[in-house]
Amino acid sequence: MKKRQNVTIKGTKDGLTLHLDDCCSYQELKRELEAKLSVNSRTQDERQLMPVRVQIGNRYLTEAQKEELKTLIRQKKNLVVDSIESNVLTREEAEQLKEKDEIITVARMIRSGQILEVPGDLLLIGDVNPGGTVMAGGNIFIMGALKGIAHAGCTGNDQAVIAASSMKPAQLRISDCLNRAPDHTSAEESHEMECAYIDQNGQIVVDRLQGLSHLRPSLTRLEGGR
Known part of the structure; x- marks a missing residue:
């Protein structure tokens, strides 16, 4: 019977990819990895650094074990670890992802000097x-009414939007883009809910809310929504 391969090494144009089996023991995995890397390193040009991407599937590794694998791989002269990728999330990572996707509802007025910040989406009633x-x-x-500063996508999400029942901001920011919305005169005062987004030219645009569903279809999260 053919022995199961716990370590598979594949060469790509970007370097090496190591596929590590997630069913065997960690010690067994380490032994096979060291043996295969020793053979592989003899055929590599030692003058050129080779980036390595490690895929560990459904295996959970502690930070200490990750460092142990990185050290083992680095010892093979020209190999440099770019990343260790796992399908497993820690509870902390899962909670962070949940926070980013969660809509936080706050019912209050944000007064001068006050700052309200949330990790995900914000629904402010006030x-x-x-x-x-x-x-x-x-x-x-x-x-x-938005009369102060609003900064959406503050962690780098340039697909984020800002919507308000009354859009009269001192400043609008989306990701790294900054813009001061045009003032409405009394003659052109808008009574419709408006939204701001980054357009295809990389500029913040303020427009009627009705067109947002076509510009950002991913905003519709209800089941069956289009």
Whole structure:
């Protein structure tokens, strides 16, 4: 019977990919990995550093075990570990992902000098007064007047949007883009809910809310929503 391969090494244009079996014991995996890397390193040009991507499947490794594998791989002269990828999430990582996808609802007024920040989407039922700031890792929805600063996608999400019942911001920010929304004159005062987003030219645009479903279809999270 052919022995099961716990370590598979594949060469790519970007370096090496190590596929490590997630069913065998950790000690058994280490022994086979060291043996195969020793053979492989003899055929490599030692003058050129070779990036290595490690895929561990459904195996959970502690930080100490990850460092142990990195050290083992680095000892093979020209190998450098780029990443260790796992399908397993720790509880902390899962909670962080949940927070990013969660809509936080807050019912209060944000006054001058106050800052409200959430990791995911923000639904604010209330006004943001001049001098007040709201920040979100995702989208910002304000059921009230936005007269202060709003910063959506503050962790780098350039697909985030800002929507408000009354859009009169001192400043709008989405990801790394910054823009001061145009002032409405009394003659052109909008009574419709408006939204701000980054357009295809990389600029923040303020428009009617109705077109947002076509620009950002991923905003519809209800089952069967389109």
